[in-house]
Amino acid sequence: xxxxxxxxxxxxxxxxxxxxxxxxxxxxxxxxxxxxxxxxxxxxxxxxxxxxxxxxxxxxxxxxxxxxxxxxxxxxxxxxxxxxxxxxxxxxxxxxxxxxxxxxxxxxxxxxxxxxxxxxxxxxxxxxxxxxxxxxxxxxxxxxxxxxxxxxxxxxxxxxxxxxxxxxxxxxxxxxxxxxxxxxxxxxxxxx
Amino acid sequence: xxxxxxxxxxxxxxxxxxxxxxxxxxxxxxxxxxxxxxxxxxxxxxxxxxxxxxxxxxxxxxxxxxxxxxxxxxxxxxxxxxxxxxxxxxxxxxxxxxxxxxxxxxxxxxxxxxxxxxxxxxxxxxxxxxxxxxxxxxxxxxxxxxxxxxxxxxxxxxxxxxxxxxxxxxxxxxxxxxxxxxxxxxxxxxxxxxxxxxxxxxxxxxxxxxxxxxxxxxxxxxxxxxxxxxxxxxxxxxxxxxxxxxxxxxxxxxxxxxxxxxxxxxxxxxxxxxxxxxxxxxxxxxxxxxxxxxxxxxxxxxxxxxxxxxxxxxxxxxxxxxxxxxxxxxxxxxxxxxxxxxxxxxxxxxxxxxxxxxxxxxxxxxxxxxxxxxxxxxxxxxxxxxxxxxxxxxxxxxxxxxxxxxxxxxxxxxxxxxxxxxxxxxxxxxxxxxxxxxxxxxxxxxxxxxxxxxxxxxxxxxxxxxxxxxxxxxxxxxxxxxxxxxxxxxxxxxxxxxxxxxxxxxxxxxxxxxxxxxxxxxxxxxxxxxxxxxxxxxxxxxxxxxxxxxxxxxxxxxxxxxxxxxxxxxxxxxxxxxxxxxxxxxxxxxxxxx
Numbered sequence: 001x002x003x004x005x006x007x008x009x010x011x012x013x014x015x016x017x018x019x020x021x022x023x024x025x026x027x028x029x030x031x032x033x034x035x036x037x038x039x040x041x042x043x044x045x046x047x048x049x050x051x052x053x054x055x056x057x058x059x060x061x062x063x064x065x066x067x068x069x070x071x072x073x074x075x076x077x078x079x080x081x082x083x084x085x086x087x088x089x090x091x092x093x094x095x096x097x098x099x100x101x102x103x104x105x106x107x108x109x110x111x112x113x114x115x116x117x118x119x120x121x122x123x124x125x126x127x128x129x130x131x132x133x134x135x136x137x138x139x140x141x142x143x144x145x146x147x148x149x150x151x152x153x154x155x156x157x158x159x160x161x162x163x164x165x166x167x168x169x170x171x172x173x174x175x176x177x178x179x180x181x182x183x184x185x186x187x188x189x190x191x192x
Numbered sequence: 193x194x195x196x197x198x199x200x201x202x203x204x205x206x207x208x209x210x211x212x213x214x215x216x217x218x219x220x221x222x223x224x225x226x227x228x229x230x231x232x233x234x235x236x237x238x239x240x241x242x243x244x245x246x247x248x249x250x251x252x253x254x255x256x257x258x259x260x261x262x263x264x265x266x267x268x269x270x271x272x273x274x275x276x277x278x279x280x281x282x283x284x285x286x287x288x289x290x291x292x293x294x295x296x297x298x299x300x301x302x303x304x305x306x307x308x309x310x311x312x313x314x315x316x317x318x319x320x321x322x323x324x325x326x327x328x329x330x331x332x333x334x335x336x337x338x339x340x341x342x343x344x345x346x347x348x349x350x351x352x353x354x355x356x357x358x359x360x361x362x363x364x365x366x367x368x369x370x371x372x373x374x375x376x377x378x379x380x381x382x383x384x385x386x387x388x389x390x391x392x393x394x395x396x397x398x399x400x401x402x403x404x405x406x407x408x409x410x411x412x413x414x415x416x417x418x419x420x421x422x423x424x425x426x427x428x429x430x431x432x433x434x435x436x437x438x439x440x441x442x443x444x445x446x447x448x449x450x451x452x453x454x455x456x457x458x459x460x461x462x463x464x465x466x467x468x469x470x471x472x473x474x475x476x477x478x479x480x481x482x483x484x485x486x487x488x489x490x491x492x493x494x495x496x497x498x499x500x501x502x503x504x505x506x507x508x509x510x511x512x513x514x515x516x517x518x519x520x521x522x523x524x525x526x527x528x529x530x531x532x533x534x535x536x537x538x539x540x541x542x543x544x545x546x547x548x549x550x551x552x553x554x555x556x557x558x559x560x561x562x563x564x565x566x567x568x569x570x571x572x573x574x575x576x577x578x579x580x581x582x583x584x585x586x587x588x589x590x591x592x593x594x595x596x597x598x599x600x601x602x603x604x605x606x607x608x609x610x611x612x613x614x615x616x617x618x619x620x621x622x623x624x625x626x627x628x629x630x631x632x633x634x635x636x637x638x639x640x641x642x643x644x645x646x647x648x649x650x651x652x653x654x655x656x657x658x659x660x661x662x663x664x665x666x667x668x669x670x671x672x673x674x675x676x677x678x679x680x681x682x683x684x685x686x687x688x689x690x691x692x693x694x695x696x697x698x699x700x701x702x703x704x705x706x707x708x709x710x711x712x713x714x715x716x717x718x719x720x721x722x723x724x725x726x727x728x729x730x731x732x733x734x735x736x737x738x739x740x741x742x743x744x745x746x747x748x749x750x751x752x753x754x755x756x757x758x759x760x761x762x763x764x765x766x767x768x769x770x771x772x773x774x775x776x777x778x779x780x781x782x783x784x785x786x
Contacts, residue, residue: 012538013540014543018195019195022195022198025206025369026198026206029198029201029206029371030201034370034371035206035369035370035371036335036368036369036370037368037369038364038367038368038369039367039368040311040312040363040367046540046541046542046543046568046571046647047538047540047541047543047746048538048539048540048541049538060370061442061443061445061446061449062442062443062445062446062512062513063335063364063368063369063370063439063442064364064443064512064513066446066512066513066514066517066526066527067514067525067526067527068525068526068527068528069526079535079536079538080538082533082535083535083538086527086528088528089526089528090528101746101758101761102749103536103537103538103539104538104539104541104574104575104744104746105536105537105538105539105575106536106749107741107744107746107748107749107750108575108576108741108744109750110536110575111536111537112536113536114533114535114536119533123533133760142760170198170199171195171198
């Protein structure tokens, strides 16, 4: 029986978290897994903290990942990586875009954006920072940050490489396919 | 803003609960569907609109109308579906409770999408209680496959037992995807309209007979339910028997895969015979249910058994596998408690370029505030605006403003206006405005017209000129509506013209008569950027006065005593920061972007 793999993709509303998790689900499904994913729409998407839980394996019951059991957390924003860190399993991997998006509570002076890197060191949270924003800039399309990141996460997820590219083809609009495939490939190169 | 559906692989699709309900409606021959958007239910009608042309689908101005039009279509023998969020069922409660007496000719499915945890809602009412109060059947799916299949089941029950059927889903069902076996559409003919006054006019002499039929129907359904595949027993260690339903079933299976359990798919009326059998099998009963102790109270009062339920699982908030694990296996957890940092909250905010920002900025600048309503503009309550201070339900901003004036007079009301979106105004604000005019109020109502039902992801409404499928539709003229309610002073203004916006507020605060301000500018979701244009700061000119920070724009953060404008987030056709800067330190190329 294939064990269940638990993934959380997180960040802020509007960063393309839902598309990234769609690509993961598609790849997992093509690879013959039972798949469930869960996320929240609506008010939370207006720039708030957003997450998508994906679970796949032989048989999946709960669509939600339990605290302390995520095999992989992929964050599109630095502080959000820290927010979701309690979901990481002791053997899990945490990957984050090194992008900093300050929440309104910081902009209005009600809170201070934390020093994420040193907090992670203090807490012994192993985190791989990914310069996805810079790569997207090089590719001339800031909207592919999410696909660079899912590319960077892909070697840590037990799904064969072929399925990933087929999943990107399936989920992204055909007119933006070329740049997204390139974004995925560049992201993947960072981790292999 | 739906994602496209994926392609069928081995006869399956990966579908959200909402998409599965749409698919179920299509496969089981539904002819007609209607809804008012509301998270977490919105994608049901959107999916039908985008994917299933065989179903005539439309947005209604509110949930009551939605239920009434599908009732009519059912009377004429069509299979019908109406979908709404949990609080929408309150709006539709009036037709619901009597439609229960009238029954169904073509099958009637009503979907209530509840929101435990209040991800995007103002309360967490459990609409299984509504189903019971209205004496209609209630089905509770636990994943997308069940959500799809239950639509077909619901239509059969509806036609066989002459009853509306409520499918009660929750956010976690609506917005979770799982694999669904799909099939073809089964065409069912529309039966046609046949006059039947005794069945459809509940004057007391008819209604008394109808009520008797309803009571009998529920008894028959309970017996039927014990034999139906909607409810089942999974045998296991009989020391404990778990009774569960909906998403809670999945959490129980996750945490106790070998448990002896009774899975309830039809929670009204309950399958008493099956429940009695299950109770007899096990030593002790535990109820695992999200929300109110619906199953627990009913089963315990019927059989007078000792059992555990809400004493170990809260009726507040949403369940998750961790909470169910802690309840069923006390003292255990998978969480690693290495991390206890307090992080800044990241609440939602008005989008960069949002039309509402101009209105709330000016209101806040003038020390004004508002009675609020349900929509993106509820975010006017957040810092730095702090310009919204009440919310009850759809349309309530207007009534609340009137009531405040009745209690403390125009003077006591100060600089309060009612803030309501155009879609919410059409939903149930118009009657509030009529009340204001009729009863001599003098306040100001601000209709924030952004040409879209935005909070739910961007849907058309009667004021936008398009229908659910994006086809041209007649435009409801808000100015004429307001005028015909008897309002004499109506101002239409672009809320991004800050000078004018401020002037209008000042004048309306002074006025001793009722007025309506319509702030009109399309939502950023309506706008297809023709080019990228970013506001640029000249750090030499900037004096660090922080006026731009009072816009609460997510694209502007404060770094090294200067605003830092994000080129990723800055919205092309918005120049509010350019307008508020007193020393012209911010510039932006706005050519061709109006």
